[in-house]
Amino acid sequence: MNKQQLFENIKRKKSFLCVGLDTDIKKIPAHLLKEEDPIFAFNKAIIDATADLCIAYKPNLAFYESMGVKGWIAFEKTVNYIKENYPDQFIIADAKRGDIGNTSEMYARSFFDELNIDSVTVAPYMGEDSVKPFLIYPEKWVILLALTSNKGSHDFQLTEDVNGERLFEKVLKTSQQWASDEQMMYVVGATQGKMFLDIRKHVPNHFLLVPGVGAQGGSLEEVCKYGMNKMCGLIVNSSRGIIYADKTEKFAEEARKSAKAVQTEMEEQLKAIL
Numbered sequence: 001m002n003k004q005q006l007f008e009n010i011k012r013k014k015s016f017l018c019v020g021l022d023t024d025i026k027k028i029p030a031h032l033l034k035e036e037d038p039i040f041a042f043n044k045a046i047i048d049a050t051a052d053l054c055i056a057y058k059p060n061l062a063f064y065e066s067m068g069v070k071g072w073i074a075f076e077k078t079v080n081y082i083k084e085n086y087p088d089q090f091i092i093a094d095a096k097r098g099d100i101g102n103t104s105e106m107y108a109r110s111f112f113d114e115l116n117i118d119s120v121t122v123a124p125y126m127g128e129d130s131v132k133p134f135l136i137y138p139e140k141w142v143i144l145l146a147l148t149s150n151k152g153s154h155d156f157q158l159t160e161d162v163n164g165e166r167l168f169e170k171v172l173k174t175s176q177q178w179a180s181d182e183q184m185m186y187v188v189g190a191t192q193g194k195m196f197l198d199i200r201k202h203v204p205n206h207f208l209l210v211p212g213v214g215a216q217g218g219s220l221e222e223v224c225k226y227g228m229n230k231m232c233g234l235i236v237n238s239s240r241g242i243i244y245a246d247k248t249e250k251f252a253e254e255a256r257k258s259a260k261a262v263q264t265e266m267e268e269q270l271k272a273i274l
């Protein structure tokens, strides 16, 4: 999917919501445990209940890999289910990969060749040759960690060099030499508030993947105020805040209500640019 198609989907659905499929066997409703594949059954119900309200899904690999082979199968079935039934959805493999070149090549192969996923999150700290293997696939995206939502973002990302340049700024500047805004996005946490102004100084036109609303307490209003551009430029993720809205047989219905509440706020925010 290219940038224009992404924007068309945002306009059509009046939403820039990404539903995070961080599916934990310990948190899903008990009645699903009797299913042959409870993780997939949960995901399928959540996807069917939310697909018209969001433009992206982000399964986080940790939740699947923690279950071994069964988890990987559920992940693959989930990706295929989205592709077959909701082909307009942008799929993000949240894997935070990145390694020496020939190893990154293998990561890229698994997500892009084998599974045909639209994008993968990548850590920038091993540098150019660790990111480039992901960039040889047309219309596939690298989503590079820039300024994350967690407290630990202060440990490295916000530290300054002798010239006063912060590490996340160096990441934004340098990585723009590797790919354009048609192939690269950046992760910026919703908890970063006014920092979006600094981010936009470096990357005015890029799409940003923004996790951290909902369970982590980030403000959608602030994200939009400081981070929205003329193509929206935001994909805002909520995982726990949507998928675990309820633990009963009505879980999918309640997840839909939570997604609808976020989408309604997004529709309001989009009036600034549409």
Ligand SMILES: O=C(O)c1cc(=O)[nH]c(=O)n1[C@@H]1O[C@H](COP(=O)(O)O)[C@@H](O)[C@H]1O
Pocket (backbone or CB within 6 Å): 020, 022, 060, 094, 121, 147, 148, 149, 150, 187, 188, 189, 211, 212, 213, 214, 215, 216, 237, 238, 239, 240, 241
């Ligand atoms: O790359 C990410 O998606 C990510 C980056 C970041 O800075 N913070 C962050 O929370 N995430 C992911 O976004 C999701 C947030 O989940 P909730 O806090 O439950 O909405 C999790 O899958 C995190 O791993």
